[in-house]
Amino acid sequence: MEAERDVFTAIADVNRRKILRLLADVDEMPLHELTAHFEMGRTAVSKHLAILKEAKLVTSRKVGRETRYQLNPKPLREVRNWVSFYEDFWQGRLAQLAVLLEKQKMSTLEGKIMNADVILDFQYTSSIEQVWKALTESDILEQWILANDFKPVVGHTFQFKSEPNEYWDGIIDGEVLEVDEPHKLSYIWASAGETTTVVWTLTEVSEGKTDLHFEMTGFSEETKATPGAIDGAVYSWTEFAKKLKTVLEK
Incomplete structure (x- = not known):
């Protein structure tokens, strides 16, 4: 036997x-x-x-x-039963991990939303490269924001200039903080006693279509408490975005 x-x-x-x-x-x-x-x-x-x-x-x-x-x-079958036990075990652990990661993601997103004073999202029927050029090339920026001497180089200081008036000298000072072509651009935006940070995040959702995410942070508590101040910033950047759309469609 x-x-x-x-x-x-x-x-x-x-x-x-x-x-x-x-x-x-x-x-x-x-x-x-x-x-x-x-x-x-x-x-x-x-x-x-x-x-x-x-x-x-x-x-x-x-x-x-x-x-x-x-x-x-x-x-x-004995092997199958043994493997099935550990499949169930790991599926359970992976499900718990997925829940934990989702909670962390939501927590991060909530923190991000709470920290940002202005958050806007736009979508353009243009390639990510075209949108990036419009955000970083001085002559194109002038067409939808203001005259400037911008360069997409970390540490570069620049100015946007508009016609001054009795309330404002017409100058916006800036410094480039981050350049991750063609996905992310960040710079200081300082004007009228306020120093804020602007962050542009680009995502190519499909060929010839790009999502553009905008955040602006750093407004003083006094400004945030002033009725209409943040709404004014939202309005201004929304209008800029409309002009950008026109520029991209040329």
Whole structure:
């Protein structure tokens, strides 16, 4: 009587797993055909088959002088049950991780929204490269914001200039903080005693279509408490965005 071998021990060897895979594709296979799939000889293949037979994973029958081997998949149920347990275990853990990551994402987004004074989103039927050029090239910026000496170089200081009036000298001072072409641009926007930070984030949603996300942060508490001040900033940047659309469509 053959000693019964543990299924997990039997399938631990890569060659024995290959034998099982070969037998799974046919009704049966003789030793010489199995051996043809390996670099080892018949004796070594026979030893592996003996171990698989001890685990009842393989059966055999004599046909004349030839021994033919067949797969017996029933013992593999034990392996399937073991794997299923850990699949359920990890699916549960991954589900918990997904919930945790979503909570962190929402927390980050909420913090971002709370920290930003102005948040606007626009979509343009233009490539991300075209929108980036409109945000960073001085002559194009002049067409939808103001005359300027802007350069997309971190540390570069620049000015936007408009006609002065009795309330404002018409000058906006800035300094480039971050340049990640063509995805993100950030700079200081300082005017009339307020120093804020502008961040543009570009996302190509499809070929020839770009989402443009705008954030402006850093308004003083006094300004934020002044009725209409933040609304005025929203209005101004929305109007700028409309002009940008016109420029991009030229």
